[in-house]
Amino acid sequence: MLSTGALRAHLLAARLAGSVATSREESLRSYRLFAARDPRVLIGLDPEWSWGQRDLIGLMADKCGVSADPRCVSGHDVIDPDRTLVALDAFAERLAAVAQRSGTVLLGTGHPHRLLGFYADVADALSAAGCTVxxxxxxxxxxxxxxxxxxxYNLHYxxxxxxxREPDAKRSGGEPGAHTHSPLPVRTALAAAAESGGxxxxxxxxxxxxxxxxxxLGFESIGLADTDDPALFVGEAEGAVSVVVPVDDAVRSDYYRPLTRYVLNRACLSQ
Known part of the structure:
Protein backbone atom coordinates (compact mmCIF):
# COMPACT_ATOMS: atom_id res chain seq x y z
CA MET A 1 0.00 0.00 0.00
CA LEU A 2 1.40 3.40 -1.05
CA SER A 3 1.25 5.89 1.81
CA THR A 4 0.26 9.52 1.38
CA GLY A 5 3.77 10.57 2.34
CA ALA A 6 5.37 8.25 -0.20
CA LEU A 7 3.07 9.48 -2.96
CA ARG A 8 3.78 13.10 -2.05
CA ALA A 9 7.50 12.40 -2.35
CA HIS A 10 6.92 10.72 -5.71
CA LEU A 11 4.90 13.67 -7.01
CA LEU A 12 7.81 15.97 -6.27
CA ALA A 13 10.55 13.64 -7.50
CA ALA A 14 8.79 12.94 -10.80
CA ARG A 15 7.83 16.62 -11.17
CA LEU A 16 4.17 15.71 -11.35
CA ALA A 17 3.82 18.47 -8.76
CA GLY A 18 6.13 21.03 -7.25
CA SER A 19 8.07 22.86 -9.95
CA VAL A 20 6.64 21.40 -13.17
CA ALA A 21 7.69 21.57 -16.80
CA THR A 22 4.75 23.75 -17.81
CA SER A 23 5.97 27.33 -18.02
CA ARG A 24 4.33 30.37 -16.48
CA GLU A 25 4.25 31.89 -19.96
CA GLU A 26 2.21 28.94 -21.30
CA SER A 27 -0.25 29.16 -18.45
CA LEU A 28 -0.72 32.93 -18.72
CA ARG A 29 -1.30 32.60 -22.46
CA SER A 30 -4.04 30.05 -21.77
CA TYR A 31 -5.62 32.35 -19.18
CA ARG A 32 -5.64 35.25 -21.67
CA LEU A 33 -7.25 33.09 -24.34
CA PHE A 34 -9.80 31.71 -21.89
CA ALA A 35 -10.73 35.22 -20.77
CA ALA A 36 -11.30 36.02 -24.46
CA ARG A 37 -13.46 32.86 -24.70
CA ASP A 38 -11.26 31.31 -27.35
CA PRO A 39 -12.80 27.87 -28.10
CA ARG A 40 -9.34 26.30 -28.31
CA VAL A 41 -8.99 26.89 -24.58
CA LEU A 42 -12.64 26.57 -23.54
CA ILE A 43 -12.47 22.94 -24.85
CA GLY A 44 -16.21 22.39 -24.68
CA LEU A 45 -17.04 24.49 -21.63
CA ASP A 46 -19.46 27.42 -21.86
CA PRO A 47 -18.68 29.37 -18.67
CA GLU A 48 -21.59 30.89 -16.81
CA TRP A 49 -19.48 33.53 -15.10
CA SER A 50 -17.24 36.23 -16.52
CA TRP A 51 -13.59 35.29 -16.07
CA GLY A 52 -10.83 37.86 -16.54
CA GLN A 53 -7.15 36.92 -16.52
CA ARG A 54 -6.71 38.08 -12.91
CA ASP A 55 -9.74 36.00 -11.90
CA LEU A 56 -8.19 32.95 -13.52
CA ILE A 57 -4.83 33.52 -11.85
CA GLY A 58 -6.62 33.65 -8.50
CA LEU A 59 -8.60 30.50 -9.27
CA MET A 60 -5.54 28.56 -10.41
CA ALA A 61 -3.60 29.72 -7.35
CA ASP A 62 -6.40 28.33 -5.19
CA LYS A 63 -6.91 25.09 -7.13
CA CYS A 64 -3.31 24.30 -8.14
CA GLY A 65 -0.98 26.40 -6.07
CA VAL A 66 0.47 28.51 -8.90
CA SER A 67 1.70 31.99 -8.05
CA ALA A 68 -1.16 34.39 -7.31
CA ASP A 69 1.03 37.34 -8.29
CA PRO A 70 0.09 38.63 -11.79
CA ARG A 71 3.56 40.20 -11.95
CA CYS A 72 5.06 36.70 -12.03
CA VAL A 73 5.29 36.20 -15.79
CA SER A 74 8.12 33.71 -16.38
CA GLY A 75 9.75 30.54 -15.12
CA HIS A 76 8.31 27.16 -14.27
CA ASP A 77 4.80 26.88 -12.95
CA VAL A 78 4.16 25.29 -9.56
CA ILE A 79 1.61 22.73 -8.40
CA ASP A 80 1.10 22.24 -4.68
CA PRO A 81 1.44 18.47 -4.04
CA ASP A 82 -0.95 18.70 -1.09
CA ARG A 83 -3.67 20.04 -3.39
CA THR A 84 -2.96 17.13 -5.75
CA LEU A 85 -3.35 14.64 -2.90
CA VAL A 86 -6.65 16.16 -1.75
CA ALA A 87 -7.98 16.01 -5.30
CA LEU A 88 -6.81 12.40 -5.74
CA ASP A 89 -8.79 11.48 -2.63
CA ALA A 90 -11.89 13.16 -4.09
CA PHE A 91 -11.25 11.39 -7.42
CA ALA A 92 -11.10 8.05 -5.57
CA GLU A 93 -14.38 8.83 -3.79
CA ARG A 94 -16.17 9.26 -7.11
CA LEU A 95 -14.70 5.98 -8.38
CA ALA A 96 -15.84 4.21 -5.23
CA ALA A 97 -19.34 5.65 -5.52
CA VAL A 98 -19.87 4.49 -9.11
CA ALA A 99 -18.33 1.09 -8.34
CA GLN A 100 -20.64 0.55 -5.35
CA ARG A 101 -23.69 0.84 -7.60
CA SER A 102 -22.05 -1.04 -10.53
CA GLY A 103 -22.63 2.03 -12.66
CA THR A 104 -21.82 2.81 -16.26
CA VAL A 105 -18.65 4.72 -17.07
CA LEU A 106 -16.99 6.27 -20.10
CA LEU A 107 -13.26 6.93 -20.22
CA GLY A 108 -11.34 8.96 -22.78
CA THR A 109 -8.08 10.83 -23.13
CA GLY A 110 -6.55 13.52 -25.28
CA HIS A 111 -3.15 12.55 -23.87
CA PRO A 112 -2.83 8.89 -24.93
CA HIS A 113 0.96 9.06 -25.10
CA ARG A 114 1.18 9.81 -21.37
CA LEU A 115 -2.10 8.96 -19.66
CA LEU A 116 -3.54 5.94 -21.46
CA GLY A 117 -2.11 3.51 -18.92
CA PHE A 118 -3.56 5.46 -15.99
CA TYR A 119 -7.08 5.42 -17.42
CA ALA A 120 -6.82 1.85 -18.70
CA ASP A 121 -5.95 0.54 -15.24
CA VAL A 122 -8.90 2.49 -13.81
CA ALA A 123 -11.17 0.99 -16.50
CA ASP A 124 -9.96 -2.53 -15.71
CA ALA A 125 -10.60 -2.03 -11.99
CA LEU A 126 -14.08 -0.59 -12.51
CA SER A 127 -14.97 -3.43 -14.89
CA ALA A 128 -13.79 -6.00 -12.35
CA ALA A 129 -16.00 -4.29 -9.76
CA GLY A 130 -19.06 -4.81 -11.95
CA CYS A 131 -19.22 -1.49 -13.76
CA THR A 132 -20.11 -1.31 -17.44
CA VAL A 133 -17.31 0.39 -19.36
CA TYR A 153 -9.55 11.10 -37.03
CA ASN A 154 -11.35 7.93 -36.03
CA LEU A 155 -12.52 7.20 -32.51
CA HIS A 156 -10.94 4.06 -31.07
CA TYR A 157 -10.92 2.29 -27.73
CA ARG A 165 -6.27 8.12 -34.32
CA GLU A 166 -5.60 9.17 -37.88
CA PRO A 167 -7.47 6.85 -40.29
CA ASP A 168 -4.27 5.38 -41.71
CA ALA A 169 -2.57 4.92 -38.32
CA LYS A 170 -1.04 1.52 -37.76
CA ARG A 171 -2.96 -0.68 -35.37
CA SER A 172 0.17 -2.00 -33.71
CA GLY A 173 3.36 -0.25 -32.77
CA GLY A 174 3.98 3.45 -33.03
CA GLU A 175 2.05 6.09 -31.14
CA PRO A 176 -1.16 5.04 -29.38
CA GLY A 177 -3.19 7.99 -30.62
CA ALA A 178 -3.34 11.72 -31.22
CA HIS A 179 -3.01 14.52 -28.69
CA THR A 180 -6.15 16.66 -28.69
CA HIS A 181 -8.00 19.10 -26.45
CA SER A 182 -11.19 18.92 -28.52
CA PRO A 183 -14.60 18.10 -26.98
CA LEU A 184 -15.76 16.58 -30.29
CA PRO A 185 -14.67 13.01 -29.45
CA VAL A 186 -16.79 12.88 -26.28
CA ARG A 187 -19.71 14.52 -28.06
CA THR A 188 -19.44 11.87 -30.78
CA ALA A 189 -19.36 9.06 -28.23
CA LEU A 190 -22.29 10.42 -26.20
CA ALA A 191 -24.39 11.06 -29.30
CA ALA A 192 -23.81 7.51 -30.53
CA ALA A 193 -24.75 6.08 -27.13
CA ALA A 194 -27.96 8.09 -27.09
CA GLU A 195 -28.89 7.24 -30.67
CA SER A 196 -28.39 3.52 -30.07
CA GLY A 197 -30.75 3.58 -27.11
CA GLY A 198 -28.02 2.04 -24.98
CA LEU A 217 -23.72 18.37 -21.28
CA GLY A 218 -24.67 17.55 -17.71
CA PHE A 219 -22.71 14.32 -17.19
CA GLU A 220 -20.71 13.93 -14.02
CA SER A 221 -17.06 14.14 -15.02
CA ILE A 222 -13.71 13.89 -13.28
CA GLY A 223 -10.15 14.05 -14.53
CA LEU A 224 -6.60 15.34 -14.53
CA ALA A 225 -5.41 18.77 -15.65
CA ASP A 226 -2.23 20.82 -15.89
CA THR A 227 -1.78 24.48 -14.95
CA ASP A 228 -2.34 25.60 -18.55
CA ASP A 229 -5.79 23.94 -18.71
CA PRO A 230 -7.97 26.45 -16.83
CA ALA A 231 -11.24 25.23 -18.38
CA LEU A 232 -11.43 22.15 -16.17
CA PHE A 233 -10.87 24.17 -13.00
CA VAL A 234 -13.43 26.77 -14.08
CA GLY A 235 -15.85 23.91 -14.72
CA GLU A 236 -15.18 22.61 -11.21
CA ALA A 237 -15.65 26.09 -9.70
CA GLU A 238 -18.96 26.53 -11.53
CA GLY A 239 -20.22 23.03 -10.75
CA ALA A 240 -20.07 21.55 -14.26
CA VAL A 241 -17.12 19.28 -13.37
CA SER A 242 -16.99 17.21 -10.18
CA VAL A 243 -13.27 16.71 -9.52
CA VAL A 244 -10.08 17.96 -11.18
CA VAL A 245 -6.67 16.68 -10.08
CA PRO A 246 -3.91 19.27 -10.62
CA VAL A 247 -0.90 17.45 -12.05
CA ASP A 248 1.61 17.79 -14.86
CA ASP A 249 -0.04 15.82 -17.66
CA ALA A 250 3.01 15.30 -19.85
CA VAL A 251 5.64 13.40 -17.87
CA ARG A 252 6.66 9.79 -18.56
CA SER A 253 3.71 7.43 -18.62
CA ASP A 254 5.16 5.11 -15.97
CA TYR A 255 5.35 8.01 -13.50
CA TYR A 256 1.55 7.91 -13.20
CA ARG A 257 1.46 4.30 -11.97
CA PRO A 258 1.80 5.24 -8.27
CA LEU A 259 -1.17 7.60 -8.73
CA THR A 260 -3.20 4.74 -10.16
CA ARG A 261 -2.31 2.46 -7.26
CA TYR A 262 -3.16 5.19 -4.77
CA VAL A 263 -6.63 6.05 -6.13
CA LEU A 264 -7.61 2.42 -6.67
CA ASN A 265 -6.55 1.58 -3.13
CA ARG A 266 -8.46 4.56 -1.75
CA ALA A 267 -11.50 3.51 -3.76
CA CYS A 268 -11.16 -0.11 -2.52
CA LEU A 269 -10.70 -1.23 -6.12
CA SER A 270 -7.18 -2.68 -5.90
CA GLN A 271 -6.88 -5.94 -7.78
Missing part, protein backbone atom coordinates in the same frame (compact mmCIF):
# COMPACT_ATOMS: atom_id res chain seq x y z
CA UNK A 134 -18.95 1.93 -22.42
CA UNK A 135 -17.32 2.00 -25.86
CA UNK A 136 -19.81 3.85 -28.12
CA UNK A 137 -18.97 5.15 -31.61
CA UNK A 138 -15.93 2.90 -32.05
CA UNK A 139 -14.46 3.62 -35.48
CA UNK A 140 -16.59 6.74 -36.03
CA UNK A 141 -15.10 9.66 -37.88
CA UNK A 142 -14.27 12.83 -35.94
CA UNK A 143 -13.21 16.00 -37.80
CA UNK A 144 -11.17 18.31 -35.57
CA UNK A 145 -9.88 21.76 -36.46
CA UNK A 146 -6.25 22.11 -35.37
CA UNK A 147 -3.59 24.78 -35.84
CA UNK A 148 -2.53 22.75 -38.89
CA UNK A 149 -6.03 22.86 -40.40
CA UNK A 150 -8.88 20.37 -40.40
CA UNK A 151 -7.77 16.87 -39.42
CA UNK A 152 -9.83 13.72 -39.75
CA UNK A 158 -7.83 0.74 -26.15
CA UNK A 159 -8.52 -1.31 -23.02
CA UNK A 160 -11.80 0.53 -22.61
CA UNK A 161 -10.33 4.02 -23.04
CA UNK A 162 -11.33 6.22 -25.97
CA UNK A 163 -8.81 8.13 -28.05
CA UNK A 164 -8.56 9.41 -31.60
CA UNK A 199 -27.01 3.18 -21.51
CA UNK A 200 -25.46 6.59 -20.96
CA UNK A 201 -22.50 7.05 -18.62
CA UNK A 202 -23.08 7.88 -14.98
CA UNK A 203 -19.48 9.05 -14.79
CA UNK A 204 -17.05 10.28 -17.45
CA UNK A 205 -13.35 10.03 -16.62
CA UNK A 206 -10.60 11.70 -18.63
CA UNK A 207 -8.93 14.99 -19.42
CA UNK A 208 -9.18 18.03 -21.68
CA UNK A 209 -12.33 18.05 -23.83
CA UNK A 210 -13.52 14.71 -22.45
CA UNK A 211 -14.11 16.29 -19.04
CA UNK A 212 -15.31 19.72 -20.15
CA UNK A 213 -17.41 18.44 -23.04
CA UNK A 214 -19.18 15.87 -20.88
CA UNK A 215 -19.59 18.22 -17.93
CA UNK A 216 -21.12 20.91 -20.13
Missing amino acids: LTPAHGHRVDITTRFGLRT VRGVALV PLPELVIGDHGWVCGAGQ
